[in-house]
Amino acid sequence: MGLWFTEIEDNEISYGYKTKDVLFSSRSEFQTIKIIDTLAYGKVMLLDDLVMLTESDEFVYHEVISHIPVCLHKSPEKVVVIGGGDGGTVRELLKHQCIKDITLCEIDKMVTDVSKEFFPSLGKALEDDRVTVKIGDGVAYMKDMGAGEVDLVIVDSTDPIGPGEGLFCKEFYRSVASALKDDGLMVCQSESPWHSTAMLHRIRDNVAAGFEHRKSYIAGIPTYPRGTWSWTLAAKNPIFPEEYNRSRFDQVKAGLKYLNDGMMVSVFSLPNFYQDQVSQ
Amino acid sequence: MGLWFTEIEDNEISYGYKTKDVLFSSRSEFQTIKIIDTLAYGKVMLLDDLVMLTESDEFVYHEVISHIPVCLHKSPEKVVVIGGGDGGTVRELLKHQCIKDITLCEIDKMVTDVSKEFFPSLGKALEDDRVTVKIGDGVAYMKDMGAGEVDLVIVDSTDPIGPGEGLFCKEFYRSVASALKDDGLMVCQSESPWHSTAMLHRIRDNVAAGFEHRKSYIAGIPTYPRGTWSWTLAAKNPIFPEEYNRSRFDQVKAGLKYLNDGMMVSVFSLPNFYQDQVSQ
CATH class of the missing domain: 2.30.140.10 (Spermidine synthase, tetramerisation domain)
Incomplete structure (x- = not known):
């Protein structure tokens, strides 16, 4: 063995x-x-x-949590990433020239240090000129932010247990909604579609406390429990996946290992059993 | 523990x-x-x-291996299932009134017996009047079949090791192609998109030995290794997923837990890393 x-x-x-x-x-x-x-x-x-x-499958998570919201936003310039201290999400965001300013708020400095050492292709993104790294609590950071300041908030959190728990609460999503401009977008990882109904309903209800409009999407990740993962987009206005910005996506798509034009829309196709969970 | x-x-x-x-x-x-x-x-x-x-996730595999080829065929009446002795695929096929005749060829009688006892909601399908169960080798069964007899062949096999190995060989796919009518369709399970390149290329090349046109699709199955699985359709003519038969699907879709109209097409959207494997 x-x-x-x-x-x-x-x-x-x-x-x-x-x-x-x-x-x-x-x-x-x-x-x-x-x-x-x-x-x-x-x-x-x-x-x-x-x-x-x-190393082998991180590209799935990082491509779908970043390029999908970036390409569904009208004009994303200022982005906040909560969690994501490994740098993978920031690496993908930096591929978009339209993004001028990324602030990453990671609670655990050791995560960023370890990533720079062992996953340099992710961690080195945090040293880019367009990136500011704040070490601190993402819940407090979003609460203290002025209203209407940000285009895009990406909640790249761990599971809703341990240090990430506060990132799954109603109060946090209300802070995120307040920090976003009127045409802003939020995305969070929202566990596996195969997870317990209680967990999925809790995430759905808490996001709904801050946002009237929500849209979930899915992708396969072999090293996450149950093999399929979900993310939830949220906004003040309705979200139309088919209307993603083709020219913005054209500028980044050559280097991607997961997303292509077909997948940009098909990830929003949800199996019945999961559609029932998120829309009930 | x-x-x-x-x-x-x-x-x-x-x-x-x-x-x-x-x-x-x-x-x-x-x-x-x-x-x-x-x-x-x-x-x-x-x-x-x-x-x-x-029990919890068999619906994914059985819905996608049956309804997708049935709804992409012009007029499926006569179907052969190779393997699939549990009865799940036949259960789904029987939902289509257009299918008049299903022959299931399973090598291992104990699989059908055990399924009837422990998974009656699957196994009892094998007792339907429209179904003939043959216990025997699927490779020999297809080889001995007359030319142009069948509308649809579903290869519901185990992995390409052990008793299922012969179902992954070029000779077998040539027999299947010969047994199909000119507008016939074949579908086989084709392992995980995350499986080794060598395995994926072997399956692709062997199917190609029998069929000029092929189209792969994927779905998430939490209890299969790596969490995402693939199936490959093959035919003598090009396959157009968007042109599936809506009215045929309408008749069965109310009872499905995985497939809906969106998923009928989006399962054919493949991530870049897998598209590269199947189209190289």
């Missing part, structure tokens, strides 16, 4: 990865952080022993 | 399911067959210790 890392979810299912080496293991003020090197997916970042990202 | 069943894939990744009970365990002439009762997914059928289906 050799060395295996095993993630256990709800004491019901487990995901194991044969591991060549443990490259880093420490405890920050907020969580345990490990970097392991696996046979199947290369280097993997674990926070509190949950897979956050792997 | 308690009792866990763990599936190990390529000695690199593992998937574990906390297990309440082992309901059945035996060895047929061809493989080991187990039925376990899990916390997360209810009853699970294991062949050679690989998950074949679970």
Whole structure:
């Protein structure tokens, strides 16, 4: 058998990865952080022993959480990323020349430091001139922000347990809504469509506390529990996926490994069982 | 921890399911067959210790392997299912009144017997008047079939190791092509888009030996390795997913848990990394 890392979810299912080496293991003020090197997916970042990202499939998460909202916004210039200290989301945002200013608010400095060391293709994005990194609590950061300041808020959070819990509360989404300009967009990761109904309804209801209009989309991520993940866009105005900005997407699409013109719209096609959860 | 069943894939990744009970365990002439009762997914059928289906998510596989080819065919009346001894694919096919005659050729009688006992909502479909069950080798069955006899062949096979191996060979696809009428369609499960390039190219090349035109589609299945699965349609003529038969789909769609009109087309939208594999 050799060395295996095993993630256990709800004491019901487990995901194991044969591991060549443990490259880093420490405890920050907020969580345990490990970097392991696996046979199947290369280097993997674990926070509190949950897979956050792997070298092999991180492109899916980072492409869909960034290019979809950027291309659905009228004219995104100022972006806030809450969480996302690994830098992957910022790396994708920086591909868009229209984006002038990105502030990333990550609670745990060790995440950014470790990413720069072990995932330089992600972490080095945080050193770009257009990027400001603030180490602090994203809930407080959004609460203190002036009204109508931002075009796009990306909530690139961990699960709704541990340090990320506050990023799944009604009050937080109300702050995000207030910080956005009238034509602003918010996107958050919203767990697996196969997760418990109670969890999905809680996320849906809390986002709805801040935003009248919401639209969920999905993509397959092999190293996230249950293999399919969801994100939820929210805005003050209705969202029309088919109306994404083709010329903006044309400028970035050549380098993408997941998204293409077909996928930009088809990710919003939801299976019946999940559509029922988000629209009930 | 308690009792866990763990599936190990390529000695690199593992998937574990906390297990309440082992309901059945035996060895047929061809493989080991187990039925376990899990916390997360209810009853699970294991062949050679690989998950074949679970009560909770079998609907995805069975809906997409049946309704998509049925609705893309001009007028499907006579259908052959190779493998699929659990009965799930036949259950979905029977929802279409246009289908008059289904022959299922399953190599392992114990699979059909066990399914009738432990998954009656699938297995009982095999007792329908429109269905003939043949116990035997699907490769030989297709080879011996007369030319141009069938409208639709569904290859509902296990992985390309063990008893299912012959169903992934060039000779088999040539037999299928010969058995189909000129406007016939074939569909086979074609593993995960995240599987090794070598495996994906082998499947692609072997299907291509029998069919000039091919089209792959994908769906998320949480209990299959890597969480996303693929199927490949093949025909003598080009395949146009957008031109599926709406009125035929309208007659069955109310009872479906995965497919809807949007998904009927969006499943053909492939991420770049997989599109590259199938079209190279």
